[in-house]
Amino acid sequence: MIRFKSVTLHYGGGDVVQEIDLHVRPGESKVVLGPSGVGKSTILKAILGLLKPETGEIYVQGHAISKLPEQELVKIRLGMAMVFQHGALFDSMTVGQNVSYRIRERQLMNPEATSKRVQEVLKFVGLEGALKLKPAQLSGGMKKRVAIARALAPNPEIFLFDEPTVGLDPINSYNVEQLILKLKTRKVTMMIVTHDVQSAMRLADTIVMLHQGKFIFEGTPEELKKSTDNRVRAFLDPSTASTLDSL
Ligand SMILES: Nc1ncnc2c1ncn2[C@@H]1O[C@H](COP(=O)(O)OP(=O)(O)O)[C@@H](O)[C@H]1O
Ligand SMILES: [Mg+2]
Numbered sequence: 001m002i003r004f005k006s007v008t009l010h011y012g013g014g015d016v017v018q019e020i021d022l023h024v025r026p027g028e029s030k031v032v033l034g035p036s037g038v039g040k041s042t043i044l045k046a047i048l049g050l051l052k053p054e055t056g057e058i059y060v061q062g063h064a065i066s067k068l069p070e071q072e073l074v075k076i077r078l079g080m081a082m083v084f085q086h087g088a089l090f091d092s093m094t095v096g097q098n099v100s101y102r103i104r105e106r107q108l109m110n111p112e113a114t115s116k117r118v119q120e121v122l123k124f125v126g127l128e129g130a131l132k133l134k135p136a137q138l139s140g141g142m143k144k145r146v147a148i149a150r151a152l153a154p155n156p157e158i159f160l161f162d163e164p165t166v167g168l169d170p171i172n173s174y175n176v177e178q179l180i181l182k183l184k185t186r187k188v189t190m191m192i193v194t195h196d197v198q199s200a201m202r203l204a205d206t207i208v209m210l211h212q213g214k215f216i217f218e219g220t221p222e223e224l225k226k227s228t229d230n231r232v233r234a235f236l237d238p239s240t241a242s243t244l245d246s247l
Contacts, residue, residue, distance in 0.1 A: 001026050001158055001189045002047060007056035009039065009046050016042045018213045019056065024158075027187040029180075031200040033224075034210035035235065040193035041085070043210075044160050047191070048082060049073040061157070078106065080158040081151035085166060088147065089135040095122070095146050096131040102154045121149040125179055141172025148179055159183065161192040165199050177202055197236055201225075209235065 004022035008015055016039040024030045032040050045051045046058055049065050057064050060076050068076070089098050099118045103109050109117060122128050125145040135143055144164070151159060164180060165173040180203055183190065194200050200207050201221040209217040209224070209232060217224060217232050227233065233240065 001028075001061055002191065003059040005057050005059070007046070007058055008054040009042050009051060010054050011042075011051075015054070015213055017210070020210075020213075020215055022208060022215070024189060024191055026189055029184050029190045029192065029203060029205045031204035031207045032191065032193040032210055033195070033197065033200045033207050033235075034193075035195055038210045039213065040195075040210060041162055044082065044162055044191070044193060047160060048077060048080065078154070079156055080160060081154070081156035082160045083144075083147050083151050083162065083164060085162045089143055089150070091135050093134075094131065095127070095133050095135070095138070098135070098146060099150045099153050101150065106154065108154055117153055118149075121152045122146075124152065124182070125149045126175075139172070141168055141175060144168065144172070144176050145179065148176070152183075157189060159188055159190045161190065161194075163194050163196075164192060165194070165196060173199070211235075 002022065002024040004020055006019045006021060007017065008019055009017050032043060034040055042051065046053060047060060049068070053066050057066055059065070061079060063076055065073060065076060090101065093101070096118050099121060100114050103114050103117065118131070119128065122131060125148055127142060127145055127149065130138065130142065130146065138146065161180065165176050168176060177199060180190070180192070192203055201224070204221055206218065206220060207224050208215045211231050216229060217227055224232065
């Protein structure tokens with residue numbers, strides 16, 4: 001579904017990631033784990049075609065996206081849904097209008113089917129009653145769930161999550177993780193970026209760990225726990241490692 005071949009990404013200031021390879025298979029839940037500022041959101045931006053690779057190529061559902069013109073990229077993006085770190089709901093719209101936004105914009109369904117779909121995805125996230133509320137009337141956890149419902153509404157093939165539980169209290173984090181796990185049982189392809197080790201362990205089929213512009217680990221949550229790499233150990237449990245030397 002997603003493949004990076006020797007991809008280097010940079011902004012004006014220098015390389016963020018260097019010659020990284022990544023492969024997300026259909027139905028897989030892949031977590032990119034790493035500290036703040038390491039380049040996780042940048043990787044998502046590149047998958048959406050919002051940042052072109054300096055070198056290498058990114059393939060989304062078989063399409064090499066780096067050379068595509070904008071109108072082709074738009075089509076590729078239709079198959080993907082991004083859940084942003086801070087939800088990014090439209091404040092002037094109701095929950096229902098937010099959730100149906102992509103469907104209406106792309107004219108994917110008639111109004112009757114649209115409202116049925118909105119009900120369905122709001123039920124999925126446990127917010128059937130919130131249809132007519134505005135984002136300002138919602139808690140942080142509810143906003144996140146509406147953002148997930150909005151992403152789900154047009155039935156995308158790939159989900160991209162940027163730090164899905166950051167800033168949420170334990171109960172809301174738990175609820176959002178449960179939703180992601182529910183999506184996982186539907187065999188949706190997901191790429192989740194996070195700095196939260198425990199969350200990564202719970203959500204991932206496979207985890208890749210990003211450290212100073214490179215992936216230094218790839219494997220299952222169990223394999224991550226057993227890793228003997230000092231840099232991985234330092235991140236998993238800063239108290240046991242000679243943190244200052246290895247970071
Ligand atoms: N639009 C931008 N212009 C220049 N530098 C940026 C931009 N966005 C992010 N960066 C830099 O790229 C690096 C990676 O950022 P980011 O991908 O946001 O990290 P993460 O999501 O892992 O916290 C950071 O050093 C950040 O300052
Ligand atoms: Mg980020």
